[in-house]
Amino acid sequence: MNLSQQHYFSVSRKDRAWGLYLTGTGRIIVRPRQPYPPPGHPAGYDFDWKRGRILDEFILLFITAGSGSFESARDGKVQVEAGNLLLVNPGEWHRYRPDISAGWTEYWATFDGEMARLWRKEGLLPATSMLRGCAESVVHLFVDLLAAADHDARSTPFLAGLCHAIVAQAASFKPSHPEFVEDETQRLRDAADFLRRHFGSVNSSSLALSCGMACSTFRRKFRSYFGVSPQRYAREQQVARAKRMLIETSMPIKAIAAELNFSSEFYFMRTFKQIAGLTPGGWRRQSFQAPRNQDN
Known part of the structure; x- marks a missing residue:
């Protein structure tokens, strides 16, 4: 099994016109004691734990196995476990990493667009970055998203539609x-x-x-x-x-x-x-x- 799959997308004017567009997606399997994050991310997306990171777009991070920690300006430091979904807002300082003794498996996506910014403005997105114990359907949506990107990375409206479905799941799941x-x-x-x-x-x-x-x-x-x-x-x-x-x-x-x-x-x-x-x-x-x- 490939331990790291990732896709980054160039966003066209037509993509932006849809109101929601995907800028990247991938899956990373991090073994215990393996350095994190693995190499291969383009400039602007890579980060280290000491300095953290700020992106001008939304981030979805779903952990399907293992454990780790997440920290942001909004939520402080929290423990991350399998089944947790993280939604990070644009301009929000954050950092995350797996426990060195456990590792983890993550699915991730980065997205943006006028529609997503409106969701945030209108308070439709969760008030906290961390969502615990999310439905199994989220896993399937991430798997479908990555498979679609593997098959044809040019079908950006379809990829954005799958991303929309994941965000909708996150918005409707508010256990806090x-x-x-x-x-x-x-x-x-x-x-x-x-x-x-x-x-x-x-x-x-x-x-x-x-x-x-x-x-x-x-x-x-x-x-x-x-x-x-x-x-x-x-x-x-x-x-x-x-x-x-x-x-x-x-x-x-x-x-x-x-x-x-x-x-x-x-x-x-x-x-x-x-x-x-x-x-x-x-x-x-x-x-x-x-x-x-x-x-x-």
């Missing part, structure tokens, strides 16, 4: 958060699911009670999580359903308004235009308008 936070999130999702399935007047008090919250707390937390109030969320779901009915059926607008539990056709038309920017009739006409011949 208290259990009640995860439970609270699920209750908010359940409330949103109820609003998607049940059209009509929104009873915030009943939803808040089902979530075990005061009404004002529920509305505040719902808006914080979904970006809109429960009432607005319900209306958006109604309008989304109305859009499909306008396209997929020949039902009159008045019948659609009644089907979706709007109090009147006028209220339906006003709500639809507020959210969609067009009247229901305008939406239907636009959807069925034949595309113009661009060659004429």
Whole structure:
């Protein structure tokens, strides 16, 4: 078995236009008492333990065997074990290495892009670099990523897609958060699911009670999580359903308004235009308008 596989990619304008691009990926098997890092990294990526390293891009490091240590300006010094995933932000000082008596096996990827920077800005990425006990699916994604790079390193959008999947796994796995936070999130999702399935007047008090919250707390937390109030969320779901009915059926607008539990056709038309920017009739006409011949 090759103890070190690595790929570094030149990033084109087209790659950047995707919003997420991979700059490198690889796997390193470090035997006990073997020097680390092994040679072969290009300038800017190599580092030693004493000085550490700062990269202007994101780093994913997944340990599948062995143990070691990781240190960063954000997290301080922490122990690393098999099953741990590290996500390092651009511009963050860091260093890591395997235990000399144990060694380790690492899969790594470096990536960047406007989409990734937006994830960070919006707080979608984990607040800590260290994620412990990650799902086995992360291993498979790294294996697929490396295999794809081995097969055709020019398929950069596909490689970025696999990287996106790994980051999504990391973003959804937050064991450092208290259990009640995860439970609270699920209750908010359940409330949103109820609003998607049940059209009509929104009873915030009943939803808040089902979530075990005061009404004002529920509305505040719902808006914080979904970006809109429960009432607005319900209306958006109604309008989304109305859009499909306008396209997929020949039902009159008045019948659609009644089907979706709007109090009147006028209220339906006003709500639809507020959210969609067009009247229901305008939406239907636009959807069925034949595309113009661009060659004429």
